[in-house]
Amino acid sequence: MTETGLIQLLTPEGERVDNPAYPLDEAADIKGMYRDMVLVRRIDTEAIALQRHGELGLWASLLGQEAAQIGSGRALTPKDMAFPSYREHGVAWCRGLDPLRLLELFRGVSNGSWEPEEHKFHLYTIVIGDQTLHATGYAMGIQRDAAEDEAVIVYFGDGATSQGDVSEAFAWASVFNAPVVFFCQNNQWAISAPQDRQSRVPLFQRASGFGFPGVRVDGNDVLACHAVTQRALQAAREGQGPTLIEAYTYRMGAHTTTDDPTRYRLASDVEVWRLRDPIERVRSYLARSGQADSTFFAAIDAEANELGERIREGCRTLPDPAPLELFDHVYAGRSAILDDERERYAAYLESFEQTDTALEEARR
Amino acid sequence: MSKLTLSKALNEGLRRALEADPKVMIMGEDVGKLGGVFRVTDGLQKDFGEHRVVDTPLAESGIIGTAIGLALRGYRPVCEIQFDGFVFPATDQIISQLAKMRYRSRGKISLPVVIRIPCGGGIGAVEHHSESPEAYFTHAAGLRVVACADAADAYSMIQLAIASDDPVIFFEPKRRYWDKGDVDTAAPLDSAVPLDRARVVLPGTDVTLLSYGPLVRTCVEAAMAVAPERSIEVIDLRSLSPLDMATIEESVKRTGRCVVAHEAPVYSGLGAEIAARVTEACFYHLEAPVLRVGAFATPYPPSRLEEHYLPDLDRILDGVDRAFSY
Numbered sequence: 001m002t003e004t005g006l007i008q009l010l011t012p013e014g015e016r017v018d019n020p021a022y023p024l025d026e027a028a029d030i031k032g033m034y035r036d037m038v039l040v041r042r043i044d045t046e047a048i049a050l051q052r053h054g055e056l057g058l059w060a061s062l063l064g065q066e067a068a069q070i071g072s073g074r075a076l077t078p079k080d081m082a083f084p085s086y087r088e089h090g091v092a093w094c095r096g097l098d099p100l101r102l103l104e105l106f107r108g109v110s111n112g113s114w115e116p117e118e119h120k121f122h123l124y125t126i127v128i129g130d131q132t133l134h135a136t137g138y139a140m141g142i143q144r145d146a147a148e149d150e151a152v153i154v155y156f157g158d159g160a161t162s163q164g165d166v167s168e169a170f171a172w173a174s175v176f177n178a179p180v181v182f183f184c185q186n187n188q189w190a191i192s193a194p195q196d197r198q199s200r201v202p203l204f205q206r207a208s209g210f211g212f213p214g215v216r217v218d219g220n221d222v223l224a225c226h227a228v229t230q231r232a233l234q235a236a237r238e239g240q241g242p243t244l245i246e247a248y249t250y251r252m253g254a255h256t257t258t259d260d261p262t263r264y265r266l267a268s269d270v271e272v273w274r275l276r277d278p279i280e281r282v283r284s285y286l287a288r289s290g291q292a293d294s295t296f297f298a299a300i301d302a303e304a305n306e307l308g309e310r311i312r313e314g315c316r317t318l319p320d321p322a323p324l325e326l327f328d329h330v331y332a333g334r335s336a337i338l339d340d341e342r343e344r345y346a347a348y349l350e351s352f353e354q355t356d357t358a359l360e361e362a363r364r
Numbered sequence: 365m366s367k368l369t370l371s372k373a374l375n376e377g378l379r380r381a382l383e384a385d386p387k388v389m390i391m392g393e394d395v396g397k398l399g400g401v402f403r404v405t406d407g408l409q410k411d412f413g414e415h416r417v418v419d420t421p422l423a424e425s426g427i428i429g430t431a432i433g434l435a436l437r438g439y440r441p442v443c444e445i446q447f448d449g450f451v452f453p454a455t456d457q458i459i460s461q462l463a464k465m466r467y468r469s470r471g472k473i474s475l476p477v478v479i480r481i482p483c484g485g486g487i488g489a490v491e492h493h494s495e496s497p498e499a500y501f502t503h504a505a506g507l508r509v510v511a512c513a514d515a516a517d518a519y520s521m522i523q524l525a526i527a528s529d530d531p532v533i534f535f536e537p538k539r540r541y542w543d544k545g546d547v548d549t550a551a552p553l554d555s556a557v558p559l560d561r562a563r564v565v566l567p568g569t570d571v572t573l574l575s576y577g578p579l580v581r582t583c584v585e586a587a588m589a590v591a592p593e594r595s596i597e598v599i600d601l602r603s604l605s606p607l608d609m610a611t612i613e614e615s616v617k618r619t620g621r622c623v624v625a626h627e628a629p630v631y632s633g634l635g636a637e638i639a640a641r642v643t644e645a646c647f648y649h650l651e652a653p654v655l656r657v658g659a660f661a662t663p664y665p666p667s668r669l670e671e672h673y674l675p676d677l678d679r680i681l682d683g684v685d686r687a688f689s690y
């Protein structure tokens with residue numbers, strides 16, 4: 001632990017820190033974590049470029065938050081359920097989701113086309129904080145099913161902690177001792193609002209008022225994020241109830257591709273955090289400890305290049321939905337009103353096609 | 365007279381209101397330093413200070429709930445909800461408290477709170493950023509619900525809303541924020557069209573086309589496209605609750621036909637209320653049923669489908685054509 005109470009297992013320089021509470025996990029796949037972080041950063045970089053080229057409407061970058069997401073995401077067992085907000089591309093990766101499923105949302109061809117139960121990864125939630133209650137309810141279901149090998153994790157930001165729903169989720173999880181881990185990525189900004197606009201105390205301390213443990217972890221340290229999340233999930237599975245994890249990190253990029261952070265924060269602050277890069281420290285550690293050499297790093301870079309190409313190609317060729325798909329999946333059953341609207345709209349569209357054909361014939 | 369975008373016109377209107385009354389304040393997410401995600405409040409915190417232009421924590425119920433408290437204390441808060449889809453966490457405060465306080469207190473309490481909401485679609489946004497939630501609010505007695513459609517009107521309407529002693533839900537058509545128009549910033553506020561009055565934006569004789577917010581411009585374009593063969597009278601409702609039935613009735617009795625167009629779903633939308641009222645008031649003048657053009661009874665779709673979901677010029681003219689086929 002550092003003087004600020006931050007749990008850290010790897011310094012920004014890539015030195016291992018001994019922490020008796022979190023002894024080194026010999027089985028930890030640090031090279032795998034490195035690979036995942038490099039690959040999700042590439043997904044992110046490609047997505048930003050695709051947005052610039054008009055292929056995506058928007059993108060919410062995870063730049064700087066790779067360790068928080070990969071560390072916690074890899075701590076999940078296949079049975080654990082994750083509830084993301086809208087920036088958890090790294091967690092999605094850990095849950096085996098094809099990045100193109102995420103790009104679909106930001107391209108505007110879908111609002112969520114994956115099967116949440118298959119991936120144990122719920123749909124993205126854009127309305128801030130809502131998913132914390134869903135996760136708590138899901139965890140209450142696990143209790144009722146006596147499924148002792150399952151737990152839930154829910155992701156949200158520092159800004160979200162101000163929402164009433166998040167406090168309600170804390171209260172419910174606490175009194176029902178629900179097996180849920182609240183994973184707050186404190187990237188210090190909610191668009192232009194700095195973290196002190198949301199709280200006067202460090203966020204992890206909120207938990208104590210609700211009666212469950214809160215921990216603050218170096219969110220740029222993938223080993224620490226992994227260890228702390230694994231511990232909290234295990235506690236949840238063992239019936240010890242919720243934990244709040246505050247992963248202290250930094251949003252290196254703009255809030256989204258439409259945001260201009262130069263209006264509200266200093267470039268020099270960003271530079272300070274660049275020195276704490278989550279990927280660089282693991283690379284230094286792996287190289288210095290002789291666990292990986294240049295061949296390994298080159299292979300990962302080559303893999304990232306391939307992934308980048310697949311994403312670029314895949315994104316450009318994502319099909320637009322057919323107009324009448326608009327009317328699908330509103331209800332489980334039928335709606336006569338909707339059926340009527342669909343029929344009329346189909347006829348309306350057809351009337352244009354007929355006009356076009358008639359015009360073409362007239363021209364011939 | 366200056367050429368301003370709708371966004372800048374609102375900014376100027378807010379500035380005038382802040383200058384005119386020290387009790388006026390602005391609050392919302394990212395409204396201060398950033399100037400709002402649409403820059404409507406750009407520069408206001410710098411000029412009026414953090415006490416009057418407040419960057420709030422991220423909590424809509426908190427924004428409206430504390431605005432009610434500030435209003436009880438004599439302030440006139442102008443709240444910004446960042447996007448239409450994010451007003452719902454605040455609906456309890458709006459519907460159960462804000463709307464009813466005057467009635468509950470037998471007129472002793474006024475809550476002059478304005479809630480600005482960028483609304484509507486057409487900008488290729490992700491979920492929850494393109495909605496038209498006006499009907500939820502027109503159903504709540506005690507709220508005034510208005511929508512501006514162009515720069516000049518936005519400039520005066522925002523000031524009238526702030527001056528109103530009733531709570532006002534103020535819809536701003538986000539895809540029109542960048543539309544420019546002539547705004548007379550020197551004109552006195554009492555020369556403006558009152559907040560509860562509709563406005564004929566294009567006179568006509570054959571059919572009355574009613575709209576508000578983002579579709580007013582589309583309706584005018586539709587009318588121009590078929591003129592002079594067909595003479596469409598376009599009315600900007602401006603006040604969605606209460607409705608200015610006098611202006612509507614006068615027009616429909618003249619034209620004999622009425623079409624209502626809005627971005628919100630037709631089903632249980634504002635058009636239903638208008639159709640029922642116009643039918644009752646103008647029954648013997650009508651050549652056709654009052655027709656509605658709007659979105660389908662589905663949630664707002666992914667943006668690549670929005671051009672099908674949102675009524676456009678063709679769909680509005682299709683509605684007008686139908687009004688002539690009876």
Ligand SMILES: Cc1ncc(C[n+]2csc(CCOP(=O)(O)OP(=O)(O)O)c2C)c(N)n1
Nearest residue numbers: 126127128157158159160189190191393450
């Ligand atoms: C209820 C609600 N209000 C407002 C917004 C608009 N909005 C989107 S992201 C955001 C800031 C979120 O900050 P934080 O929770 O810290 O997460 P981060 O984006 O930094 O990951 C805001 C205000 C929203 N999506 N939902």
